[in-house]
Amino acid sequence: MKHKYSRIFLKPGREVSLLRGHPWIFSGAVARVEGQPEPGDIAVAVTHEGVPLAVGFYNPRPDIAFRQLTMDPDESIDAHFWQRRIQAAMDLRKKVVPEGTTAYRLINAEGDGIPGLIVDRYNDYLVISITTAGVERLRQTFLHILSDELKPEGIYERSDGRSRKLEGLEDRIGCAQGIMAEALEMNENGLLFKVDVVAGQKTGFFLDQRPNRERVEKLSRGAAVLNCFSYTGAFSVYSARGGALRAISVEASESANDAARCNLQRNGFSPDQHPVIRADVFAYLRETEELFDLIILDPPAFAKSRKDVARSARGYKDINLQAARRLKEGGILATFSCSNYVDELLFQKIVLGAVCDAGKMARVLEILGPGADHPTNLAHPEGRYLKGLLLYISC
Numbered sequence: 001m002k003h004k005y006s007r008i009f010l011k012p013g014r015e016v017s018l019l020r021g022h023p024w025i026f027s028g029a030v031a032r033v034e035g036q037p038e039p040g041d042i043a044v045a046v047t048h049e050g051v052p053l054a055v056g057f058y059n060p061r062p063d064i065a066f067r068q069l070t071m072d073p074d075e076s077i078d079a080h081f082w083q084r085r086i087q088a089a090m091d092l093r094k095k096v097v098p099e100g101t102t103a104y105r106l107i108n109a110e111g112d113g114i115p116g117l118i119v120d121r122y123n124d125y126l127v128i129s130i131t132t133a134g135v136e137r138l139r140q141t142f143l144h145i146l147s148d149e150l151k152p153e154g155i156y157e158r159s160d161g162r163s164r165k166l167e168g169l170e171d172r173i174g175c176a177q178g179i180m181a182e183a184l185e186m187n188e189n190g191l192l193f194k195v196d197v198v199a200g201q202k203t204g205f206f207l208d209q210r211p212n213r214e215r216v217e218k219l220s221r222g223a224a225v226l227n228c229f230s231y232t233g234a235f236s237v238y239s240a241r242g243g244a245l246r247a248i249s250v251e252a253s254e255s256a257n258d259a260a261r262c263n264l265q266r267n268g269f270s271p272d273q274h275p276v277i278r279a280d281v282f283a284y285l286r287e288t289e290e291l292f293d294l295i296i297l298d299p300p301a302f303a304k305s306r307k308d309v310a311r312s313a314r315g316y317k318d319i320n321l322q323a324a325r326r327l328k329e330g331g332i333l334a335t336f337s338c339s340n341y342v343d344e345l346l347f348q349k350i351v352l353g354a355v356c357d358a359g360k361m362a363r364v365l366e367i368l369g370p371g372a373d374h375p376t377n378l379a380h381p382e383g384r385y386l387k388g389l390l391l392y393i394s395c
Contacts, residue, residue: 006035006043007050008058008066015047018054018068021379023110025056025066033060039168040133042069042077057115057134062166067115067132082138083145085113090149096372103186103195104373105207110383111375116167117142120203122184122195124153127203128176131163143177154178156197162304185266189214191237192266194259201231201300208370208386209234209298212334215366215390216296217242219332223293226250226326228281228319233260235296236276240269244294247274250284285322295323297335301385302342309341313350316342320354324362327393336368336388344387351389359395366390 010018014029025045037043043058045066052073056066069077089112097104106126107119116132126146130136136159143155155178160171184195188210197204216225216235220242227235230249239247249260257278261271277284281299297319302312320335327333337347344367355362368388376383 005055006033006037006041006058008033008043008045009050010045010047010053012048015045015053017379018045021377023056023068023115023377023380024064024382025068026063027060027065028063030065033058040135040137042134044073057132059133059167061133061168067110067134069113069115079141079145082114082141083149086142086145086149088112089114092375093373098189100190101188101210103188103193103205103207104210105371106373108374108376108383110377110380118203119146120205120207121150121152122186122197122204125180125184125197126150126152126155127197128155128157128159129203130157130159130169130172131161131167133167133169136167136169147177152178154180156180158197158203188234191241193232193234193237193263194266196259199255206231206234206298208338208374209336210371210373212336212368212388213238215368216294216334219294220244220247224290226290226292226295226323228285228295228297228323229299230260230276230296231256231298233257233263233276235298236260236274237263237267237269239294240264240274241267244274249274249276250279250281251276252278252280254278282318282322285319285326288326290326291328292326292331293328294332294334295327297323297333299336299338301339302337304339304341306341308339309346312339312342313346316347316350317354317357320351321357324355324358324360324393327360329394331393332365333362333391333393334368334388335391336386338386340382340385342387343381344384347387348389351391355391355393360393361395362389363392363394364389365392 009031011031039059054068056068106121116135118129155176157176195204217238220239225239225244225247230251236247236249302315370386
């Protein structure tokens with residue numbers, strides 16, 4: 001080894017997941033630490049006998065004590081290393097982002113080999129989120145590389161939430177570099193959407209759902225569509241372009257509903273024909289008597305931590321049960337979960353239980369997930385937070 005990094009000794013047998021490609025080591029797998037690494041320092045994970053395994057970020061505070069960066073213990077983790085990672089991410093997006101689409105996920109944390117860094121691009125602006133102590137310590141390095149490579153008009157930072165707290169970091173929200181436009185407009189597959197990167201959810205838009213919006217569009221011709229938890233109405237706009245007779249958007253946030261109406265009008269569709277309704281989705285599904293050809297369920301993350309899983313399962317069960325009841329015979333259900341702590345198998349079991357309780361049967365048309373600009377490590381299923389099902393519902 002060329003570098004004098006601290007060494008993280010693992011307990012016997014605990015190196016197996018790392019050798020299979022999983023990028024995390026949990027604190028319970030650590031036997032001892034040689035050196036005095038600070039949170040966010042680079043360290044080397046070694047076997048119980050001291051054989052080098054990987055280089056990564058170390059932080060003793062959270063459950064995830066080590067996040068792998070490279071399996072080559074001799075590789076230098078310097079500005080050139082990060083520049084290569086960012087360039088590789090940019091090259092991948094050139095291959096997978098549709099031509100003319102101006103907003104996409106540019107860096108997807110572990111999926112692009114930079115654990116703790118999310119970067120979304122909106123035209124000439126970037127929105128970044130930093131969630132690990134390792135990336136926090138290198139913040140200026142990443143800002144410099146992103147600015148040098150992409151020449152953005154502005155970089156806005158939305159580094160907040162539970163992950164930062166677990167890492168021992170304070171929230172940081174605000175313009176990190178340049179200027180940020182008060183209102184942005186993005187183009188996605190020829191459709192225009194208003195984006196509020198300052199006050200909107202996530203980084204302003206659900207970029208991960210792009211391919212699923214395309215699927216919904218193709219199923220919308222002549223359909224009565226119900227878009228639940230519609231946020232700024234993207235699924236509804238796609239449905240309208242796909243030829244939906246009527247696409248109803250249901251969302252509790254009036255500011256999001258205003259944006260949805262704006263997005264419909266901006267793309268040449270009337271909110272009178274495609275109404276936007278402010279309502280609680282749970283209540284709306286129970287109270288409406290209308291039947292639909294296609295229902296989209298894209299709720300916020302019900303499970304913010306492991307202790308929330310049981311409660312969130314009840315929430316997912318309820319909305320899928322009510323949606324199944326409101327579908328016509330042979331209707332289509334596009335249902336999603338973005339909760340990290342609800343894995344795909346559990347989600348499928350919940351939806352199956354809901355459909356059965358509704359007295360119906362579900363046939364899987366497709367297993368859904370995020371777009372290719374949200375890559376994940378095959379050995380790291382935790383990185384695939386968005387999971388979904390496209391179902392044909394019948395009696």
